[in-house]
Amino acid sequence: MFKERFLLLFSFFLLASAPAFSQDEDIFGITRKARPPKSESSIGNAFRSIQQMFSFQLATGAALYTMGTTFYKGDSKIYPITQYQNQEFEYYPLPDTLALSTRQWIVPTVEAGLRLNLFNILTLGGGYGWEKGMLNPFEGGQYQFSLEGEAYSATNYYASAGLVLYDASRRRFLLKQRYKRFNGANPELKMRMEREYQQRNRQNYPWSISVEGEVGKVNVIQGEPAVPKVYQPRLAATKDQYTYAGALRISYDLSEYASVFVKGKYMQRSFENGSSDFTPFPMNQEVYSIQTGFSIRTPGTKRCRIKGCGVVMKHNHNGVEYRGSSIFYFQNRKIGQWN
Numbered sequence: 001m002f003k004e005r006f007l008l009l010f011s012f013f014l015l016a017s018a019p020a021f022s023q024d025e026d027i028f029g030i031t032r033k034a035r036p037p038k039s040e041s042s043i044g045n046a047f048r049s050i051q052q053m054f055s056f057q058l059a060t061g062a063a064l065y066t067m068g069t070t071f072y073k074g075d076s077k078i079y080p081i082t083q084y085q086n087q088e089f090e091y092y093p094l095p096d097t098l099a100l101s102t103r104q105w106i107v108p109t110v111e112a113g114l115r116l117n118l119f120n121i122l123t124l125g126g127g128y129g130w131e132k133g134m135l136n137p138f139e140g141g142q143y144q145f146s147l148e149g150e151a152y153s154a155t156n157y158y159a160s161a162g163l164v165l166y167d168a169s170r171r172r173f174l175l176k177q178r179y180k181r182f183n184g185a186n187p188e189l190k191m192r193m194e195r196e197y198q199q200r201n202r203q204n205y206p207w208s209i210s211v212e213g214e215v216g217k218v219n220v221i222q223g224e225p226a227v228p229k230v231y232q233p234r235l236a237a238t239k240d241q242y243t244y245a246g247a248l249r250i251s252y253d254l255s256e257y258a259s260v261f262v263k264g265k266y267m268q269r270s271f272e273n274g275s276s277d278f279t280p281f282p283m284n285q286e287v288y289s290i291q292t293g294f295s296i297r298t299p300g301t302k303r304c305r306i307k308g309c310g311v312v313m314k315h316n317h318n319g320v321e322y323r324g325s326s327i328f329y330f331q332n333r334k335i336g337q338w339n
């Protein structure tokens with residue numbers, strides 16, 4: 001049973017991608033069908049074919065974090081701990097260990113990166129992120145542990161790998177399966193269904209859903225406290241730490257080259273309160289982030305600049321392929337699809 005399911009899933013991903021090879025774009029400049037070159041020179045053509053596999057990504061959004069720590073009193077130095085409840089009534093001696101937690105928004109988050117699309121199945125990416133947040137005091141067991149209440153910013157580098165779960169080529173595959181059962185139907189029904197299939201198969205399907213795993217490095221830049229304090233807690237990313245994240249990404253194609261997307265991400269990372277006033281202790285943070293962004297590819301195919309040539313679809317001049325439309329429009333529009 002498990003094996004069957006696995007095989008089904010495997011064939012879904014492999015076979016579903018097969019139409020992508022013979023479709024619009026070629027891979028590594030190698031084509032199954034002979035396609036017109038994108039440049040007069042073969043090096044230029046290869047370069048353009050590879051270049052258009054990369055897309056530039058820019059996204060922004062917000063995140064909510066929860067951070068928890070088990071604080072150990074240890075050598076009983078001075079800690080920035082205060083009681084914030086029942087202050088007038090009684091005095092609670094500080095226990096040896098305290099479970100503390102805090103939550104706060106991170107606004108905004110910004111991410112810029114490159115993404116490589118491999119056969120519409122796999123994606124590889126990498127980039128740079130920046131965020132701005134606040135350090136709220138930790139709370140637990142009627143105690144408050146101040147983290148300065150100050151703003152911080154953080155930068156991070158990341159590498160990501162993704163799997164495309166559903167997109168236009170997956171849909172084409174499923175449509176083909178769905179209409180197979182009409183093969184044995186009476187001729188009239190079969191013909192009608194064939195026409196319906198052809199029509200649905202030709203539609204531009206703009207949605208794609210993918211999952212991504214991310215590995216990164218984070219670096220915290222803490223703002224100076226507005227008011228000088230007795231203690232100077234220093235938030236820092238735990239040394240030699242890799243951050244891990246999982247993301248779900250839903251993307252909508254505006255054209256072959258431009259798309260907008262929404263990305264939800266869950267990330268784990270760890271910080272250290274590296275103050276010289278007391279023994280540093282680790283703080284584990286969980287981040288739930290949501291971002292919207294756009295993705296753009298530089299097209300391999302050059303735009304047609306010939307005056308008076310009003311062809312909207314991709315077309316040839318002297319054996320070289322040209323685009324007739326802006327990269328923000330689908331290139332293969334037919335009559336009645338101008339917008």
Ligand SMILES: [Zn+2]
Nearest residue numbers: 304306309311
């Ligand atoms: Zn032209």
